[in-house]
Amino acid sequence: MASTQKLFAVVVGAGPGTGRAAALRFAKAYPVVLLARTPGSYQDTVKEINDAGGKAVGISTDASDIKALESAFESIGKELPGHKLAAAIYNASARLAPKPFLEIKPEEFDASIDANIRGFFNFAQKALPLLEDAVSSSPHPPSLIVTGATASVKASARFAAFASTKWAKRALTQSLAREYGPKGVHVAHAVIDGVIDIPKTAGYSVNGGGEDSKISPDSIAETYWNLHTQHRSGFTWEVDIRPFIEKW
Template sequence: MQKVALVVGAGDATGGAIARRFAREGYTACVTRRSADKLQPLVEQIRAAGGQAHGFASDARQEEEVVRLVERIESTLGPIEVLVFNIGANVPCSILDETARKYFKVWEMACLGGFLAGREAARRMVPRGRGTILFTGATASLRGGANFAAFAGAKHALRALAQSMARELGPRGIHVAHVVVDGAIDTAFIRDNFPERYALKDQDGIVNPEHIADSYWMLHCQPRDAWTHELDLRPWMEKF
């Protein structure tokens, strides 16, 4: 069986780039979204480049689905050596208009899903004494901006989860890291909704998903005497 990199939340930008990066290094890329149809272009792209990839429809908020997903991968494809949790759930809204339903949904997507995927991966990794678990954070992981109460609350909680897991699992051989992507990423969403920001692309003013993926690969390859827990990535012109 081959080594597996599981990317939960393999979208068209960051998640897809991470999956491609690990596939180029010989890992079987297992990628998930709620809709399997949306994964097919990524899977085909990886296979066309000579890599191995499998797409799975899975709702990261549903415990039973996450348990089944990890069991299926481990029993039929190979050991999950790397888990990347990359669900964003960035839905801005004024606190005056925010609903309890949407606030809870954002937390489910950005935090509960991370707990479920991280727990299941850890349960497999700990007996082997090795593995990497990487969580994608954001500017909202560090500060709560106006109109981002739900997103910031969920991302703060994901960061706390990553810290707790790192402190518990690091001594057991599992590298847990949290990556703060502090800046606009080169995505269709930024292109369509923030054209002025997207125009900075030619000046390296927005983050290239392929470069994010390079950092994830670097984190996985770090020797255990020099592990990074938190890494922040931002364009050179981004304020912080």
Template sequence: MPLLKPLAIIAGVGPGTGASLAARFGRTYTVALLARTSGAAEQILASIGGDGIAVATDVTDPVSIAAAFGRIREAYADRPLAAAVYNVASRVKKPFLELSLDEFESGWATGGRGPFLFSQHALPLLLTAGASDTAGAYTPSLIFTGATASVKANAESAAFATQKWAQRALAQSLAKEFGPRGVHVAHVIVDGPIDTPRIREMFKGVDEKGLIDPDAIADAYWWLHTQDKRALTWEVDLRTGVEKW
């Protein structure tokens, strides 16, 4: 009887990085794709062969994310969790004095409460997989998507930078706490615009040399996941060769 494939859970699946992550991890694992609405995630799942599940999830809502993980456990109770990726963000660019409290707190919910809830559900499964040595050849991994604003807060980015700094701090703390327990926690700074249809529509005529390839981003996540257990990276930054930094 063939061995069942391990599972990868990816939160924040849509055109761009999320779709590329689903495709890259889906080559090796069964994937559970979380998105605010399941339609786009189901299309992506179908495009990569359909080995997995798409679940409509509000990652900032404790009830919704608990239900999502419950559905995943019900569908794949016998699958160890090999990797979990938090790829969710909400961006508001606005002068600070025009920023509403709701806009500010919405950003914090995505970058603070969301990764907190996701991690609390994912880490027990990753720990179990690591302890039982059933996650496959690689260290069970929890990976977060960051941005330029994770380390550099620009003008009119108070809401976005605050959430990204909070998420980076959480990732660093988790890496130090759970690394010794067999879970590789990593943070990826995506420093620049990603090559998606939305970005190309927003910046018509943009030179693609300045756009980060989402498939290459996904390859970097896979590289992090497959690192040797004695040489693990906590943080990596990705940018094009022409990006000013």
């Protein structure tokens, strides 16, 4: 088995919650690059990882902008020369507040398209060749793991923009799982079906508000790690993740 010293992981959408938790979890095994539109999203996590003796790098970029994304990958190459990509996590999203369809402005719909579809399309085009290149040297099948939501499988009233672009993202992962699985790259999609327990949701009372009624980001990250470490003879394309108390 190859040394893991020369591998790395990248997390896009590295804010509090799933992004931060995934970065921390994968940082136990790999240097981790955190990508987000603004340093405020990643700098605390980068510091936390580096302070704990791991290695993390934060880069500001917008995945929906191809040139910005290419520039980010060039920076990665300089920060981690000779490293191969073992795991890529696409966690960026743009959640529009639920509203009547006629009140969705074209620019709001565009923002959903940018974050949920175009950004992921661009990122996948950059990441997949790097993941494929790591197949022979990575101890686990190089993985592209994508964060979805309840709206990835159900398009409720007033969620037209969010749901349609989330379905598109899910379809994209399904197509890529079918194309890249046979190359040894594991593409997986997670349907996060519940409220995530982060500072922003601290005041939310869901399902009665008891203990563990919101999803621990660490539990999501652990499931992502378990996806990453699956043997290639038994790849999972999709998992759903929800609190034990959730109505579904």
